[in-house]
Amino acid sequence: MDEKILEVKNLRVNFYTYRGVVKALNGVNLDLNKGEILGLAGETGSGKSVTGLSILRLLPQNARVVEGEIFFKGRDLLKISEKEYNLIRGKEINAIFQDPHTYLNPVFTIKEQFKDILLSKKDSLKNSSKIDIKKLDEIMVSALKDVKMPAVDRVLRMYPHELSGGMKQRVMLAIAFSLQPSLIIADEPTTALDVTIQAQVLEIMKELQRKYNTSVILITHDLGVIAETCQKVAIMYAGRIVEYGRVSEVFRNPLHPYTKGLMEALPRADIDVKVKSIPGTVPDLVSPPSGCTFHPRCPYAMEICKRQSPRPSYVKERMVECHLYS
């Protein structure tokens, strides 16, 4: 039996802006098992990052979680105090972000930043109470070796601007995995990197994930990456998950018209067809379309789609939200 590590239930997040209330998440449901990689895909603005930030409780100040629960190992992350959550951050749940250039502090060395993170988690270092500097060094060195960093000692003494993008992202990976967390949320960890380096970084991430049996939420709009890396995939559209299932099944047989559109928009190496992109644009989340939010763009749209939102239908582990299947 799979051990459930994360369960997001009916999560709703609003942004309060000058333009009005942006309903960024409209009832997101997600399950994640131990040791699994879940790919979260969807067009820009569909709410992937907001989902990740909600779990991390790092939403910007103008955002509010208006409804929902996020269970992590049985505890609702939205109900615990900031202090309690800070004990989970870094140790149990870690984040890897998109742009390694902006996520490391420019005025401190890698070692300084890494050390501060480890020190803030000193309770979790074995033989606690006394902080053993040598032990810290060991953790840092071995974490960097884990990500195949050359010249580890030199890298530790460097400032972020002295490292290349790929190296920085590997530093982020090293930091993220150093305390062997149960969950890592990786928001487009390779998007900002060169294509050649992307594959390397993903490979390292997969390796570490397997080694420590970490659960990962991999946010990306690259379905190719998901196909190669993940076991499960969730497709997001306008703040909802419209299709969810095993990667093998969803890719072989996409059910939701939006998923189908995304698959067709995928460039393929084997056949030389013109890539079709989905016509239309992402809906305005201040005043989203009535009924199924995808209906203005959906080639299968029916009368009912304009009036009524579809309810999720389940087939075993597969979930799809579309009137075609209800």
Add this chain to the structure above:
Amino acid sequence: MLVPVVLGVTIMTFYLSRVVLDPLAAYVTEKTPAYLIPVIRHQLGLDQPFYVQYLYYLRDLITLNWGWSRAGHMSVADAIATFFPATVELTTVSIIITLLVGIPLGIISALRNNKIEDHASRVFSLIGISMPVFWLGLSLQYLFTYWTRVQGWFALPSTGRYDPILFASHPVQRITGLLILDSLIQGNFVMAVDAFLHIILPAITLAFLNIGVVTRLTRSSMLEVLRQDYITFAKSYGLPQRIVIYKYALRNAMIPVVTSTGLMIGGLLGGAIMTESIFAFPGMGWLSYRAIIFNDSNTIMAYVVLSAFVFVLVNLLVDLIYAWLDPRIKY
């Protein structure tokens, strides 16, 4: 940078003093016989071509041979050696007060963005920035010299740099010219305290203007930094608030504050004419004011060159601090 700027200034002061004005005026009175004038002119080298005069001028500048100061009744070099340290001392105390008040106020403002603390600090800054110096100086004198004495509490000295009677019984030898420092070095705490009490009111007067600037700058720069991804990153690893703000954010936020503090120091070292006059504080502002009244061109020119030199030096210092704060900057 340092050398060309200072050279440029010397050319300008030379031009002003030798070509526009007649430096002879400093050595001639109505009673000087007419036949002596060419002799004096020759003695002073004023009959030589300009470039030769400029070289002499540079030589004199470097050898501190700056002529006679009518305003100070001593040689210009001595006058500056006497008055400049007082200004340095005043500047130092004033800047320390500015930063000690301004930076924390700015941080609080940023952390409590648009809350009551922020509004309070905004009003305080605006008052500081818009208050006329003479009014503030006189008010402080009224409050802490007159009013507190009437109440029978205490009275801060309102003028001067030290109490001459106290000085007579507790003499301080001149080492650096900075009275507080010299007193401390010699273990003369009575004079150190006395000098500090004398300097505190003018220092606060000068600080008041700058506190507003530092507060607003710290606030906006802190807010900017707190929005940065690396702060999100630090928070996402559960670093304590204290480290996130006072270590990871503050160091980045201080970079623009250093620039403006440098400018302030440069300005203050030029001497604050109004403040020094109100408090009869014998610094560069006081000296240059008298020099202007006395039409004392030697002192004025030395003052201009010194100011330029100090400004360039302060800028160099700012650059060094930059490089220390931000490793991305290399020279």
